[in-house]
Every structure is written in C-alpha cells, then in structure tokens.
Amino acid sequence: MSKNIIIIGAGVAGLTTALLLSKKPGYNIHVAAKHMPGDYDIEYASPWAGANYMPVSVGGSQAAKWDAETWAPLADLARNYPEAGVHFQECEIHTREKDAGSATAAWFADLLSSNPWFAKVVPNFRTLTKDSLGPGIDSATAFTSVCINTAIYLPWLVSQCLANGVTFKRAIFEHIRDASAPSSHPRGTVDLIVNCTGLMASKLGGVEDTTVVPARGQIVLVRNEAGKMLDVSGTDDGDDEACYVMTRAAGGGTILGGSYQKGSWESQPDPNLAIRIMKRAVAMCPALTNGGGIEDLDVIRHGVGLRPVREGGTRIEKEVIEGIRVVHNYGAGGAGYQSSYGCALETINLIEESLGPRSRL
Numbered sequence: 428m429s430k431n432i433i434i435i436g437a438g439v440a441g442l443t444t445a446l447l448l449s450k451k452p453g454y455n456i457h458v459a460a461k462h463m464p465g466d467y468d469i470e471y472a473s474p475w476a477g478a479n480y481m482p483v484s485v486g487g488s489q490a491a492k493w494d495a496e497t498w499a500p501l502a503d504l505a506r507n508y509p510e511a512g513v514h515f516q517e518c519e520i521h522t523r524e525k526d527a528g529s530a531t532a533a534w535f536a537d538l539l540s541s542n543p544w545f546a547k548v549v550p551n552f553r554t555l556t557k558d559s560l561g562p563g564i565d566s567a568t569a570f571t572s573v574c575i576n577t578a579i580y581l582p583w584l585v586s587q588c589l590a591n592g593v594t595f596k597r598a599i600f601e602h603i604r605d606a607s608a609p610s611s612h613p614r615g616t617v618d619l620i621v622n623c624t625g626l627m628a629s630k631l632g633g634v635e636d637t638t639v640v641p642a643r644g645q646i647v648l649v650r651n652e653a654g655k656m657l658d659v660s661g662t663d664d665g666d667d668e669a670c671y672v673m674t675r676a677a678g679g680g681t682i683l684g685g686s687y688q689k690g691s692w693e694s695q696p697d698p699n700l701a702i703r704i705m706k707r708a709v710a711m712c713p714a715l716t717n718g719g720g721i722e723d724l725d726v727i728r729h730g731v732g733l734r735p736v737r738e739g740g741t742r743i744e745k746e747v748i749e750g751i752r753v754v755h756n757y758g759a760g761g762a763g764y765q766s767s768y769g770c771a772l773e774t775i776n777l778i779e780e781s782l783g784p785r786s787r788l
C-alpha cells in the first residue's frame with residue numbers, strides 16, 4: 428500500500444527531496460510550507476542564493492560526498508533542460524596571501540587549494556598563471572561550474588513535482604507533531620514526516636535544534652553582466668565580509684555578494700555594506716561596468732538571506748518523535764544547492780529504511 432509522506436518546507440531541500448522521491452512508486456507526497464517559491468522572506472533562504480557550485484566542503488567528508496553526487500545532476504540540467512534555469516559558467520577562485528589564517532580563508536580552505544578534492548569532479552579544473560591575475564591576487568584556480576537562477580529553478584522544481592502527482596499546501600507548524608494530524612495530508616494518516624525547515628528547525632517544536640544558526644548574506648542584484656563567476660579569499664573590510672560575483676542563467680541578473688555574518692538575524696540590507704559590496708565587485712570584476720565605478724551598476728534589488736548553518740553540518744538523520752517517524756534534511760549552510768541531490772538521495776535512503784519491513788516505531 429502507498430505511504431503518505433509529508434515534507435515540511437519548500438526550499439531547495441524540500442523540493443529536491445519531493446522530486447526525487449516522486450520518481451519512485453509507492454508514495455503519496457504532500458509538501459506543506461509557510462513559504463513557497465515566489466516568496467521573498469528572511470525565514471526562506473533558497474530564493475536569495477546565487478546560486479552556484481563552488482564546494483567548500485572538506486575532502487573525504489559526508490558533505491564532500493553530497494556535493495560530489497550533486498554535480499552530475501546539475502550539469503545534466505544545464506546541458507539538457509534549459510527550462511530549469513541552470514547554465515554553465517566559468518568560475519575563478521582568487522587567493523590573496525594576506526588572507527591566510529582569516530576566518531574566510533579557513534572556511535574556504537579546500538576551495539582555495541590548488542588541488543581540491545572536486546578538481547576531478549568539475550570539468551576544466553586548472554591553475555591560472557600569475558601574469559593573468561589582477562592586482563593584489565597571488566594565485567588563482569578556475570573550472571567550469573554552473574549558476575542557478577533561483578527565480579526559475581525553484582518554480583521548475585515545483586512544476587516537476589506537480590507533474591509527478593505531488594501536492595502542495597501552505598501550512599505553519601508550531602510543533603513537528605502537528606504535521607502528523609490526518610488533516611495535514613490530503614490522503615489522511617501520515618506515515619512519515621520529512622523535516623526540511625532550514626534555519627527554522629531551530630524554532631520548530633519537537634526539534635528546536637539550537638545548533639542551527641543564521642549566517643547572514645547580503646547581496647546586490649544588478650542588470651550588469653560579469654562574463655564569469657569570481658570569488659576571492661577575503662576582503663579588507665573585515666572577516667565576516669566576502670566578495671563574489673555570479674551571473675544567473677536566462678536574464679536572472681548578476682548577484683554581487685556578500686557577507687557571512689554568523690548569528691545575525693537582521694533582515695534589512697545595510698546601505699553601507701551595500702556600498703562596500705558594490706565597490707569590491709567592480710574592483711574585482713571591471714567587466715561589470717567596463718571599468719566604470721559603482722554609479723555604472725544598474726541595481727535591480729538589494730537583499731538579505733540567512734544561510735542555515737549547523738554545527739556538525741547538514742542533519743540527515745531519522746528519528747522517532749512522539750511515536751511519529753521523521754527524517755531530517757536541514758542545515759546545509761551555504762551549500763544547499765550544490766549538495767541538494769546528494770542530500771535528497773541520502774534522505775530517501777532513510778525514508779525507505781524507516782518504512783521498510785524491519786523498521787520499528
């Protein structure tokens with residue numbers, strides 16, 4: 428008999444899990460969430476992401492495995508499904524020796540390496556020659572990556588789920604047990620809940636995982652084009668600021684970032700930080716303004732998103748809460764897209780284990 432599954436959350440974690448699970452027989456999948464694609468809200472990280480494939484996971488870790496498993500599906504979308512809003516783009520990672528030992532450089536340790544674990548995963552990984560680098564840059568690597576237009580990709584995930592029979596509804600749950608009420612699922616009795624609540628797993632009753640904290644990312648979306656994605660090991664404006672540029676697929680504009688302000692829930696853009704972001708971006712990427720200053724940037728919007736960073740990494744685990752089967756998939760930090768397929772596959776393994784013949788409540 429088919430199992431009734433409710434997925435809480437319609438961010439990239441919930442939608443990717445719903446889509447991959449909907450390709451298997453035997454599940455009636457219902458996605459219930461406070462926020463859905465189309466919404467922009469501080470409690471909803473997914474629309475704010477760049478989003479690109481630029482692994483910061485440590486080689487040999489679970490996170491690196493999930494990132495590695497996600498490359499091929501994203502490349503397949505870029506190659507064969509233009510309607511998904513994912514395209515290939517060259518990506519350059521610039522290193523300044525003076526950033527060694529800083530928080531950003533430590534966080535980026537594998538990314539900044541001249542031979543990172545993902546060199547064998549992405550195409551065209553190479554080291555750039557010193558004479559090709561801009562002022563202040565000591566070394567750099569480059570590879571072919573993808574950039575995802577989240578305004579197209581998230582609705583595309585919904586449409587693929589709908590085509591496979593997944594149902595969607597707005598809902599706000601105070602406690603995870605509330606999702607198990609028969610009224611929460613169109614088919615009645617709920618067999619298993621998948622928890623994809625991102626940062627708000629820190630507040631959801633029955634979960635309240637206080638090891639998930641925000642890492643505030645402020646961005647500026649502009650009409651100017653960068654030509655390639657660029658990222659640098661640090662900035663001169665403090666350890667919690669960052670500098671990166673990426674042009675989204677299909678007219679999605681160019682994201683200028685950013686910041687990584689751990690513990691900050693501030694939802695409003697800081698105008699001074701916005702100026703610093705734009706100044707750093709035009710200095711790093713003169714192609715944006717043909718060498719002009721920030722007055723030549725054509726701003727679409729300023730924004731803030733909160734990365735759901737979890738101590739110990741993304742939580743993909745099964746649990747029984749008040750007699751209800753739950754599988755968690757939350758806390759992907761700044762890697763929710765680039766790890767999305769790996770995380771969803773692992774989540775589905777646990778769903779199958781939880782509902783399998785040898786499972787017990």
Ligand code: FAD
Nearest residue numbers: 436437438440461462472473479600625644732763764765
């Ligand atoms: P969310 O997108 O936050 O979704 C959570 C869902 O749960 C929402 O639908 C919400 O309404 C629902 N929900 C929560 N609590 C409840 C409740 N109690 N009841 C009902 N519904 C609930 N990642 C990359 O891979 N590449 C990048 O380049 C990248 N760049 C980023 C740049 C910025 C500025 C930011 C902010 C993030 C970036 N990320 C990037 C990270 C990525 O955006 C996140 O890891 C990812 O979006 C997390 O997705 P999620 O589905 O777990 O959470």
